[in-house]
Amino acid sequence: QQPVQSPQAVILREGEDAVINCSSSKALYSVHWYRQKHGEAPVFLMILLKGGEQKGHDKISASFNEKKQQSSLYLTASQLSYSGTYFCGTEDTGRRALTFGSGTRLQVQP
Amino acid sequence: GAGVSQSPSNKVTEKGKDVELRCDPISGHTALYWYRQSLGQGLEFLIYFQGNSAPDKSGLPSDRFSAERTGGSVSTLTIQRTQQEDSAVYLCASSHTGTRQETQYFGPGTRLLVL
Numbered sequence: 001q002q003p004v005q006s007p008q009a010v011i012l013r014e015g016e017d018a019v020i021n022c023s024s025s026k027a028l029y030s031v032h033w034y035r036q037k038h039g040e041a042p043v044f045l046m047i048l049l050k051g052g053e054q055k056g057h058d059k060i061s062a063s064f065n066e067k068k069q070q071s072s073l074y075l076t077a078s079q080l081s082y083s084g085t086y087f088c089g090t091e092d093t094g095r096r097a098l099t100f101g102s103g104t105r106l107q108v109q110p
Numbered sequence: 111g112a113g114v115s116q117s118p119s120n121k122v123t124e125k126g127k128d129v130e131l132r133c134d135p136i137s138g139h140t141a142l143y144w145y146r147q148s149l150g151q152g153l154e155f156l157i158y159f160q161g162n163s164a165p166d167k168s169g170l171p172s173d174r175f176s177a178e179r180t181g182g183s184v185s186t187l188t189i190q191r192t193q194q195e196d197s198a199v200y201l202c203a204s205s206h207t208g209t210r211q212e213t214q215y216f217g218p219g220t221r222l223l224v225l
Contacts, residue, residue: 002152029210029211030210030211032213032214034216040218041114041201041216041217041218041219042153042201042216043216044213044214044215044216047211047213049211050211087152087153089153089214091210091211095155095158095166095168096141096158096160096166096208096210097143097145097155097158097166097169098143098153098155098214099155100145100152100153100154101152102151102152103151103152
């Protein structure tokens with residue numbers, strides 16, 4: 001089952017903050033966050049591991065609630081370069097590949 | 111290059127023809143993944159290779175789709191008798207060992223259009 005992302009889309013002004021949520025019905029080993037700009041490959045942002053460890057981008061933070069199988073990506077003081085579609089990919093007890101949400105389209109305006 | 115590379119970057123084909131898509135993973139990465147992204151959609155898992163283990167083919171949508179990985183490096187995804195619904199961006203990713211909780215790095219993708 002595909003993780004559920006919310007919101008589907010958000011428009012910000014530069015400097016504003018945003019939170020993107022990802023929720024799964026399965027027990028997870030990890031949650032991976034990617035940003036994809038139009039026509040480009042997804043770029044890795046952050047991985048959150050079962051057990052609390054985080055690895056990723058200095059300017060982007062995230063949380064992982066293992067009990068609820070939910071993750072949130074926090075974008076603070078947004079910049080124009082933050083625009084793109086954000087995907088969460090979840091790793092569960094099944095296959096090793098990631099199961100991706102449908103994405104959150106973020107647009108930062110001047 | 112240091113990243114995952116894919117070729118061709120774009121492919122236009124006629125319905126019913128076969129196509130081959132190629133992926134070169136990051137050097138030294140033993141795990142390789144294929145995903146498909148339809149227009150405006152998320153990424154859909156297709157197949158996963160890890161070392162010499164049998165591939166996980168659970169995501170392949172039909173028997174028209176197949177993939178192989180030669181010598182533990184380059185992979186080819188083949189779509190036989192293409193259909194219009196096969197039109198999508200096919201993305202390849204690799205990771206160091208394929209163990210759990212490992213970052214996957216994506217290539218630029220092949221944009222396939224079936225007319």
